[in-house]
Amino acid sequence: MENKLLEINHLYTSFRIRDDYYAAVDDVSLTVNKNEVLAIVGESGSGKSALAFSIMRLHNRAKTEGEILFKGENVIGMSDSRLNQVRGKDMAMIFQDPLTALNPLMTVGEQIGEALFLHNKKLDKQARRTKVIDLLNQVGIPRPEYVVDQYPHELSGGMRQRVMIAIAISNDPELLIADEPTTALDVTIQAQILDLIRQLKQKMNAGIILITHDLGVVAEMADRVAVMYAGEIVELADVETLFENPQHPYTRSLLNSVPNVNQQQDKLHVIQGIVPSLALLPRKGCRFKDRIPWLDESTHEADPVLREIKPGHFVRCTCYQHFHFPKEEEVDQSDLS
Ligand SMILES: Nc1ncnc2c1ncn2[C@@H]1O[C@H](COP(=O)(O)OP(=O)(O)OP(=O)(O)O)[C@@H](O)[C@H]1O
Ligand code: SF4
Ligand SMILES: [Mg+2]
Secondary structure, three states, X not given: OOOEEEEEEEEEEEEEXXXXXXXXXXXXXXXXXXXXXXXXXXXXXXXXXXXXXXXXXXXXOOEEEEEEEEOOEEHHHOOHHHHHHHEOOOEEEEOOXXXXXXXXXXXXXXXXXXXXXXXXXXXXXXXXXXXXXXXXXXXXXXXXXXXXXOOHHHOOHHHHHHHHHHHHHOOOOOEEEEEOOOOOOOHHXXXXXXXXXXXXXXXXXXXXXXXXXXXXXXXXXXOEEEEEEOOXXXXXXXXXXXXXXXOOHHHHHHHHOOOOOOOOOOHHHOOOXXXXXXXXXXXXXXXXXXXXXXXXXXXOOOOOOEEEEEOOEEEEOOHHHHOOOOOHHHHHHHOOO
């Protein structure tokens, strides 16, 4: 219990589209412990960023219901002043897109300095500059004394990403949410940034939510993994279990999509199709079953729920008992792309 940093219970985050609300995060429950990396994977549109924004309470036009307990305190019910104390200090986020997250009109130094000053008013200008340069050093930015006075557009994508990380770690957060922190960066920079996140976990005993499409990153970084599909968690397990014994068909398909040099890759074993858009998601029953039309209707549950099939291993529905990838004669039906 002591170790629990974040506990999310039955979270719903819904967006208004035309006359109705649609849940982009639909009854999600999970926990993050100190000194733990929880990876969240799932294809585009599955609700990963919507979940991250809800935890930080950054959505301004969404309806959020449920409980997000950060060290026992419900983020959803926090007053704005309390939220401003917690956000950027105790919990911080690295955003998916550094260009939109950084202010184009402020220098790197001013932006990191502002993040520091917000939570420590005693820091004078000179102390802030020293601390900013130290942070730039920590995130591996060369010539920090020079970069401190540059604007975001003067920096490369990798450097901007590091600036965002510097802002996120400036107040030693206990919970860090990293939303696709390495997408669009080249492999060397990716490795360095992941290393930084790993250090943060070790040095600061932080809990980390790492959102990524990259299963290689998951294998390398995560302690536990939640797989999301269309707003729901379809599988949750520790990283070894998930890679060695995946159960939900969506997880199995995701894992099959990673080229494996040791195995003959069979294209049929990757399920075709995409996550339907929010307004078109089925509101009743399983959101995934349309993507596996070769399975008989009678095998699907009317209202699939997440069940713990082994300690710590949760799978939505009973898929794992009867799922198979399409046989040759079922292939035509499965060609949804
Ligand atoms: N502000 C919004 N208003 C309406 N719909 C939204 C809004 N933000 C997200 N959505 C919808 O919610 C769903 C989940 O989006 P989200 O950005 O969380 O996906 P994601 O898993 O982060 O995808 P990606 O991997 O592409 O970043 C999508 O259908 C998206 O179109
Ligand atoms: S078996 Fe259950 S979870 Fe799997 S596709 Fe069918 S209804 Fe969905
Ligand atoms: Mg996203």
